[in-house]
Amino acid sequence: MDGRRLTRRGAYMMFVSRGSAAEEIKPETLPALVSQALEGIAGAGRVVAVPPDITRFHSRAGAITDLVYTALGPKLAAVLPALGTHASMTASEIATMYPGTPAALFRVHNWRRDPVELDRIPASFVREVGEGVVDYDYPVQANGSLVRGGPYDAIISIGQVVPHEVVGMANHAKNIFVGTGGKEAIDRSHFLGAAYGMEKMMGRADTPVRRVFNRAFELARGKLAPILWILTVMGRNEAGALVMRGFFAGDDVECFERAAALSRLVNIDQLDENVDKAIVWLDPSEFRSTWLGNKAVYRTRMAMADGGELIIMAPGLAHFGEDAGID
Structure with missing residues (x-):
């Protein structure tokens, strides 16, 4: 998997696609990869980064966010960790995970107060993809500051793709619609996963919950500021050290699909x-x-x-x- 500017679905792009089950992407390689990825938001004025909190410390999202700040400087206007319902990051956690990014840039997502509803996925869709296990609609929610025409011209969503109990494979649209969503969106997506059965989803890229998130992305795409996705895949080498196996960036779902395929190879033990x-x-x-x-x-x-x-x-x-x- 190695390439740049792979056109797909009309105007949508893959900006970086690098990785394999045997590759070790060294820290000194990251600046060039981040620079390539940032071509996806060239010309954007004020940018907000949406990385994970300390519970995803090993994703290397901290190092990537620091490199984004180094590259963009004052254009990086804010960092909004995708907390979902997690506790907000402490000053110590921010300093540990994001040592190269000014603490003053960090904002806190309040899942009770900050989300806005962008659209609604009808119950018929949720019922169909969930094979009838639930019968309710789904609110497409995100932090209000991320809407198009708001304070930011572009969003950089940063995180790790790894097997996940609720959605099958973590990240991509989940980072926005759960990470910066509200109670109803979080509750309904998690209950859909629980009712459908995590044994049928863990480690799979195509699941009922993922289909809901992908549909949410389609509906919200014109209502949110443009999103650049930066996704990593981590795995252990023969010495047992955690290394980066993949780095993918794009503005569509293809970067997630490639990352998920690699994660399935390196993050599941048979x-x-x-x-x-x-x-x-x-x-x-x-x-x-x-x-x-x-x-x-x-x-x-x-x-x-x-x-x-x-x-x-x-x-x-x-x-x-x-x-x-x-x-």
Whole structure:
């Protein structure tokens, strides 16, 4: 996978497509890749970056955001972490994950107050893609500052594509419509995934929830500021070190599809037999709630034998949800 300016679907573009199961994209290579990606918003005035919070620390989104700031300077007007319902980042977390980006640029998404509704996906569509497991419509929501004609001329959505329990493969449109969405959008997308069954979705790029997000992107495209997607794929090398296997950037869904295909190769372990006992360690710097810590269950459940034992070591566990009001 190596190429630039791969035209698809009329005017939509892939700006960077690099990666394979064997490739290690070195840190010194990132500036050139980010520079190529930023050609996708050439001419934009005020830009907002939408990267993940500290729970996606290993995505390398921090380094990429720092490089975006280095390249754009004052054109990078704000950084809006895609919190969803997660707790806002602390000053220490921002300094740790984004050391090269001024803390003054960071904004906090409030999922109760900040989203606006851009459109609505009819219940008939949700029911069809979900094979009848739910019967409700879906609100297309995003942070109000991201709308076309608002304070920003372009959006850079940055994050990692990795197997995910709700949508099958994380990121792309989910980063905007859940990461900067509101209660109804978050609740309905997550319940659709739960009702459909995460065992049928984990590690798959084409799922009912993904189809809803893709449809949301189609409906919202003319209502949001133009979006440049920058997506990474991370994996471990033979020495066990976490390395970047892929870097993809574009303004359409193709960059996600390519990243998801690579993630499926490097982020899923196929076992010859089920596991009778598993021990999962949750990094205390990332996992401080059962809401996030439950990933230890989601990501092992298909591998566990009937009657198997799962032991979760979570030294950073401090609360149930990511929100004091919900707790």
